[in-house]
Amino acid sequence: MKKASGLPSWDPSGSGKTTMMNIIGCMDKPSLGEVILDGTDITKRSRKELTEVRRDKIGLVFQQFHLMNYLTALENVMMAQYYHSMPDEEEAMEALREVGLADRAKHLPNQLSGGEQQRVCIARALINHPALLLADEPTGNLDEKDEYLVMDIFEKLHNAGSSIIVVTHDPEVGDEAERMIVLEHERIAREEKKKRQRPIIAE
Ligand SMILES: Nc1ncnc2c1ncn2[C@@H]1O[C@H](COP(=O)(O)OP(=O)(O)OP(=O)(O)O)[C@@H](O)[C@H]1O
Ligand SMILES: [Mg+2]
Structure with a gap:
């Protein structure tokens, strides 16, 4: 950019x-x-x-992320899958990988930087393509x-x-x-x- x-x-x-x-x-x-x-x-x-x-x-x-603080990055993405259709860990990991966060999947939101949290949110938003x-x-x-x-x-x-x-x-x-x-x-x-x-x- x-x-x-x-x-x-x-x-x-x-x-x-x-x-x-x-x-x-x-x-x-x-x-x-x-x-x-x-x-x-x-x-x-x-x-x-x-x-x-x-x-x-x-x-x-x-802007405010709206992540579940007691769920990991991966679980936050899987929660979105649950509401859309059904949780699929591999697909959720792929979404995190797409935003460069595969190595942060097991972190809680408060263990992530603001930019990382926003990237979890983008992964979550992409779950329904x-x-x-x-x-x-x-x-x-x-x-x-x-x-x-x-x-x-x-x-x-x-x-x-x-x-x-x-x-x-x-x-x-x-x-x-x-x-x-x-x-x-x-x-x-x-x-x-x-x-x-x-x-x-x-x-
Ligand atoms: N559901 C609603 N019903 C009636 N008025 C509303 C509603 N939501 C927001 N407003 C009013 O509409 C106007 C625009 O609000 P909005 O939140 O869309 O602005 P914004 O451009 O997003 O502002 P900001 O840059 O501060 O986020 C404001 O005067 C707000 O008080
Ligand atoms: Mg606004």
């Missing part, structure tokens, strides 16, 4: 980024309008159907080295065919995007497209 800065310096806190992610991720419904996901309007689906869409199509990565990966400020709690590692994983996933939407305040992360949507005051202020093969970023 290269250094650059193309995003505004103002802090767009409260502009509606998390709300938008929650709606795309089928965790919330808008009071107005349509949300077309994979060709269908998800606002017309029941709560049960939305849970199924989320389980089958979407992977979620959060999601067509769409949503990451809400995934590098917000990471130092520069770990930010680069996480963005490199996203780039690899994107190049392998995943659609990725990243919310960020960070101009360097934002500049990695192939398409950038800027939110201001809970509305889309503008949109930029670039030719580079990078994840989608919302700011």
Whole structure:
């Protein structure tokens, strides 16, 4: 990942980024309008159907990790498998290997660095092979080295065919995007497209 800065310096806190992610991720419904996901309007689906869409199509990565502190990295990934279908240790190890954490599989979250915890979260999010990966400020709690590692994983996933939407305040992360949507005051202020093969970023 290269250094650059193309995003505004103002802090767009409260502009509606998390709300938008929650709606795309089928965790919330808008009071107005349509949300077309994979060709269908998800606002017309029941709560049960939305849970199924989320389980089958979407992977979620959060700034605050949300790992189970009493489970190892491997067990955290297997827990996600349990909710998706059934635990499979070898597949969970493969997911950890993909994010460079095979040697940390037996560690508890508090024995891992912030960047390692976020990579466990990415492994967990990949367990259902999601067509769409949503990451809400995934590098917000990471130092520069770990930010680069996480963005490199996203780039690899994107190049392998995943659609990725990243919310960020960070101009360097934002500049990695192939398409950038800027939110201001809970509305889309503008949109930029670039030719580079990078994840989608919302700011
Ligand atoms: N479920 C909800 N119902 C009504 N209003 C909400 C709901 N969730 C958030 N809001 C409001 O919507 C606005 C946007 O919140 P949101 O959390 O989406 O902002 P954000 O861009 O993610 O901010 P931050 O950068 O601080 O994370 C805020 O004014 C918030 O109080
Ligand atoms: Mg937010």
